Amino acid sequence: MSEKVYKTGQDASWKELPKAGIIYEAGNAREFKTGDWRVKKPEYYADKCIQCLFCWAYCPESAIIVEDGKVVGIDYDHCKGCGICAVECPDRASAIQMVIE
Amino acid sequence: MAKRVSLSGNEAAAFAMKQIDPDVVAAYPITPSTEIPQYFSQFVANGEVNSEFVAVESEHSAMSACIGASAAGARTMTATSSQGLALMWEMLYIAASMRLPIVMTVANRALSGPINIHNDHSDSMGARDSGWIQLYSESAQEAYDNIIQAIRIAEDPRVSLPVMVCMDGFITSHALETLEVLEDEEVKKFIGEYNPDDFLLNADHPIAMGPLDLQSYYFEHKRQEQDAMDNAKQVILEIAEEYEKLTGRKYSHFEKYALDDADIAVVVLNSTAGTAKVVVDDLRSQGIKAGLLKPRTFRPIPGKEIFDALKNVKAVAVMDKADSFGAYGPLFTDIRNIMFDNKDIKIVNYIYGLGGRDVGTKDIEMVYNDLMDIVKTGKVYEVKKYLGVREKGGEEVWQL
Numbered sequence: 472m473s474e475k476v477y478k479t480g481q482d483a484s485w486k487e488l489p490k491a492g493i494i495y496e497a498g499n500a501r502e503f504k505t506g507d508w509r510v511k512k513p514e515y516y517a518d519k520c521i522q523c524l525f526c527w528a529y530c531p532e533s534a535i536i537v538e539d540g541k542v543v544g545i546d547y548d549h550c551k552g553c554g555i556c557a558v559e560c561p562d563r564a565s566a567i568q569m570v571i572e
Numbered sequence: 573m574a575k576r577v578s579l580s581g582n583e584a585a586a587f588a589m590k591q592i593d594p595d596v597v598a599a600y601p602i603t604p605s606t607e608i609p610q611y612f613s614q615f616v617a618n619g620e621v622n623s624e625f626v627a628v629e630s631e632h633s634a635m636s637a638c639i640g641a642s643a644a645g646a647r648t649m650t651a652t653s654s655q656g657l658a659l660m661w662e663m664l665y666i667a668a669s670m671r672l673p674i675v676m677t678v679a680n681r682a683l684s685g686p687i688n689i690h691n692d693h694s695d696s697m698g699a700r701d702s703g704w705i706q707l708y709s710e711s712a713q714e715a716y717d718n719i720i721q722a723i724r725i726a727e728d729p730r731v732s733l734p735v736m737v738c739m740d741g742f743i744t745s746h747a748l749e750t751l752e753v754l755e756d757e758e759v760k761k762f763i764g765e766y767n768p769d770d771f772l773l774n775a776d777h778p779i780a781m782g783p784l785d786l787q788s789y790y791f792e793h794k795r796q797e798q799d800a801m802d803n804a805k806q807v808i809l810e811i812a813e814e815y816e817k818l819t820g821r822k823y824s825h826f827e828k829y830a831l832d833d834a835d836i837a838v839v840v841l842n843s844t845a846g847t848a849k850v851v852v853d854d855l856r857s858q859g860i861k862a863g864l865l866k867p868r869t870f871r872p873i874p875g876k877e878i879f880d881a882l883k884n885v886k887a888v889a890v891m892d893k894a895d896s897f898g899a900y901g902p903l904f905t906d907i908r909n910i911m912f913d914n915k916d917i918k919i920v921n922y923i924y925g926l927g928g929r930d931v932g933t934k935d936i937e938m939v940y941n942d943l944m945d946i947v948k949t950g951k952v953y954e955v956k957k958y959l960g961v962r963e964k965g966g967e968e969v970w971q972l
């Protein structure tokens with residue numbers, strides 16, 4: 472593949488933008504902060520957590536921060552507040568609660 | 573070495589696809605294009621092609637599978653008609669906006685309702701603005717030639733757009749014709765290998781295709797589609813020239829038949845152009861300067877070239893096998909737009925052959941007669957007329 476010369480951003484003209492909106496940088500969705508869509512926010516209580524990692528597996532935004540195989544918190548820059556983690560967190564733990572921002 | 577064979581339009585299309593041997597064909601049967609995927613699936617079953625044939629559950633899925641395959645990096649083809657094309661509608665726009673070089677044969681058929689399976693152009697005319705290149709074919713020979721050229725046009729990096737190759741359902745798709753076909757090797761060499769710049773299965777350069785594209789970018793990407801269409805005008809001619817060297821058959825954006833010194837001319841697509849040529853020959857033998865322009869490229873419309881070809885004609889009849897109710901036929905609208913700056917020319921619109929209503933030489937003679945009247949009197953009484961529709965009923969009246 473030949474090296475592409477293109478520009479992105481809102482000052483790029485139609486001639487400079489990549490064809491058809493192709494995104495050449497893998498993983499740049501991270502730059503799009505979806506956290507401000509949130510109405511309710513998940514609150515994580517480390518003391519109740521049994522480290523089952525359900526929340527991590529179910530979160531559609533990869534917003535559950537895991538270090539060394541353990542949940543350590545929530546990435547509020549990208550968490551959209553969908554509440555899936557709170558529902559999936561086992562009742563006997565209830566380590567995530569949704570609260571109004 | 574080229575050889576002569578007898579094939580129907582559908583057989584010719586399937587045979588072209590066999591020689592192209594695309595990576596993926598995803599298709600769903602619909603009259604009158606059914607035979608194309610049917611013949612092609614036989615080629616797959618016989619091991620005569622290496623293609624992956626995806627039998628889907630609808631045309632919406634057919635086009636969706638084509639989009640997925642093409643985005644993945646596969647040379648992709650399909651075929652459809654009428655309601656099938658209508659069901660593909662939203663995916664047509666996605667294919668074009670993702671700039672995927674899918675090639676699809678359309679055996680033109682009326683859109684229901686009322687329910688009808690016969691030929692007119694309301695299906696592909698409705699897809700006019702989808703961003704697909706549209707090539708029209710008078711005969712099985714032209715359909716075959718257009719399909720092979722369409723691969724090159726679609727895949728040219730200056731274009732990178734899907735192409736629809738249209739032929740008349742039944743009239744062309746089911747009629748047996750003698751045509752000249754290329755050797756498999758010649759086709760292979762002409763189309764070359766498909767090496768897209770951007771494709772999803774390229775593990776070295778992971779990309780995302782078809783992302784959300786809101787107010788800040790959508791407009792720019794649509795502008796790019798227009799640019800690709802503009803480029804296609806040149807690319808279509810370049811490839812036609814190369815194809816002529818290989819086959820001796822000349823293609824351009826349109827065919828001019830006795831047009832250069834014509835006073836009156838008809839503009840008509842597909843198989844009816846063949847009927848009109850008979851009338852032109854007849855009129856010419858009587859010393860009447862009649863001509864014909866048969867568009868091949870309808871999208872992008874070659875405006876400048878059509879203007880030049882028609883600029884010395886005094887009266888033109890544009891025949892549309894599709895209607896826009898409350899407006900004019902789609903081909904007429906384009907031709908009159910193109911000729912707007914030429915105030916001396918009179919242009920009228922005939923809607924004809926809807927739902928497969930037969931159009932013979934007598935009907936087309938009437939059109940040329942009307943044009944002669946227009947030239948004589950300098951007056952146009954009716955811009956839009958219906959050719960071959962019953963205006964007056966018979967004697968018997970049904971009492972309900």
Ligand code: SF4
Pocket residue numbers: 513529530531532533534535545549550551552553554555556557
């Ligand atoms: S609320 Fe939704 S987005 Fe936020 S961390 Fe939980 S699952 Fe992820």
Ligand code: SF4
Pocket residue numbers: 519520521522523524525526527542556559560561564565566567
């Ligand atoms: S689902 Fe609940 S208990 Fe399980 S890891 Fe997440 S927060 Fe901890």
